[in-house]
Amino acid sequence: MNKVFQKKHELWLSISFASYAIKDEAIKSKLYDFSQIAFRHMKWLSSEILKANGNYNYDRDMMLYKRENVFEILEALKDEVKNIQGIYPDNVLGGRIKTDDAYLLEYISTLLKDENNNKPITAFNMQRKFLDKNLPQDQIDALTMFLFDESYKEYELILVYAYMQARTKDITQFDVFQDLIDESHFHLKSFANMMTELGILALPRQLHEMTYIVDDLDQFIKDGIAEEEAAKEMCKELSDAIKDEELSKFFDFINFQENYHIKLMQKLL
Amino acid sequence: MFENVKMPEGMSAETLEHLMNPKNYGKLENPSCIGVALDEKTKEYVIFYTLLDGDIIKDVRFATNGCQDTVVIGSMFSEMIKNNDTEYANGAIEKMHKRLGVMTPQQQICAEIVFSAFLASLKNFENLQAGKEEELHLFKMKESCEAENMGNNDE
Incomplete structure (x- = not known):
């Protein structure tokens, strides 16, 4: 379970920093909301881990790449969200997290369809x-x-x-x-x-x-x-x-x- | 390398890069030795993981809860000593001491805690080689970041 926690921690940071990096206020605000949801996922996962007498840590294995435009950030985020799906627990919490992530993926896909969203990242x-x-x-x-x-x-x-x-x-x-x-x-x-x-x-x-x-x-x-x-x-x-x-x-x-x-x-x- | 450490005024692009992406930061899975330098007053620490192959420093990682000066100096110093031998590393510290004069007293203490953590890791290696059981070696800093002048460390 520590692996799930670690990946969720990384995803929370990735969504947060995507929000910080993008200047479009609507996208920034929506992604920030998703980052707060991801943080609550972390909190609930930690609670389940401790209840099962397990433990977790704050180790992480990630870089913040210097992306050039909004689509590069969104594509990377989309891949990260997709890659994590297989490791969520098979229970009510896992189900909740998956539906939240599915909605985030839907939102990202919508953004990627509109070339007007693809502004340079400074x-x-x-x-x-x-x-x-x-x-x-x-x-x-x-x-x-x-x-x-x-x-x-x-x-x-x-x-x-x-x-x-x-x-x-x-x-x-x-x-x-x-x-x-x-x-x-x-x-x-x-x-x-x-x-x-x-x-x-x-x-x-x-x-x-x-x-x-x-x-x-x-x-x-x-x-x-x-x-x-x-x-x-x-x-x-x-x-x-x-x-x-x-x-x-x-x-x-x-x-x-x-x-x-x-x-x-x-x-x- | 450290001639570029001029903070906070006149920050160089190299310093900024070390701030944005510190090199060799984190933990090493199978280090030969681990050293910690601790400022008991501020609770600031630097932990240094060193992987040795004979005298060669094959890999290093460091972590700290300290300020950004400590991070930049740790990042630069770890890059400097990686893939060199321990004699070179000790020489690098000596050279650094000569250059510390250009830094503020607080930055000198930040540099000192980084070097002390590395030296503590070498002391840990020495102790392990002598058959002593020791998870890590700890140096307690005599001078605190809150003090004005830099001093020596103490075991």
């Missing part, structure tokens, strides 16, 4: 120009480092909290983990879409089990609060450094969200 061109803003190089560099650091961190948080949520019997903990996961999904999406604008979209690197297997929850939460404080500081520094009102407001908004994460995490202590 998410990987490394141009590092942000919209029509003429940011100086030092601000672009600072933004670049921030986005790489924080997109990894949000991906890490999603998976670490999901790992702990799957193992807790405490309702408060379960709820807090869910809130934190939802918040990190939003942050990851926001940062990844900004990386697309800059032409530097990249997969967050794989998590090592040293990161997500937690022996001491209290210590983990205390460390997590310290990390949130650091993230807040990074947002504030970036907001101060970037002389652009729109971007500064966005990073202030993220900064205030981190404040509430700390409150949520304190509930776990």
Whole structure:
């Protein structure tokens, strides 16, 4: 079952990053919805694995290829969805996942029939120009480092909290983990879409089990609060450094969200 | 190779490529030895998997929960030592130490944790060869990423 989980994890990332890479708002939004469904598949699979006294990990075997146009992304996604069909469990959950995937395949096929959808992809061109803003190089560099650091961190948080949520019997903990996961999904999406604008979209690197297997929850939460404080500081520094009102407001908004994460995490202590 | 490490200002295309697609990142299935360097204060770690054939480093992988400076330096360093011998790798670290001066203190600590993890893997190999049972070898860093100056590691 770990193999199914691993493939679903990879598919969640593939759908998410297809959504981030494509700029057409309608396609982006629809694919993002499918990615969230795929993430729930992961959650349900993990629950079944643990119920059967099995285990799973976050290993993955994938690359984010620098595709040139929308159809290249969609064709690759279609192949990946088709290839996974044979390994789903033969039960109610497996049936549900297959019908979700069949609908995704139908959607992709519809998109592929219309040549107007085949726009160039600029998410990987490394141009590092942000919209029509003429940011100086030092601000672009600072933004670049921030986005790489924080997109990894949000991906890490999603998976670490999901790992702990799957193992807790405490309702408060379960709820807090869910809130934190939802918040990190939003942050990851926001940062990844900004990386697309800059032409530097990249997969967050794989998590090592040293990161997500937690022996001491209290210590983990205390460390997590310290990390949130650091993230807040990074947002504030970036907001101060970037002389652009729109971007500064966005990073202030993220900064205030981190404040509430700390409150949520304190509930776990 | 490391003359291109200039972060965060003046980021080179090579550095950006290492950020977008770090080389030798992940786990090695059957390594000869494993080393970990840990910053206890920040809980930042680097784990280094090394596959040796005699003195030749046939393959390497590394993983970290650290910052992007650590990732870029790990990616570059692992490319540098792969398919070379351990003597070359030690020399590469020495050369790197000379060049560390151009980096910020924080980046120097990031580099140090990468080298320490690799050296810990070699120590693990040495211990295994001596018949010691050891899953991995751990070096605890003396200087934290939160500190201002770089220092030496400690076992």
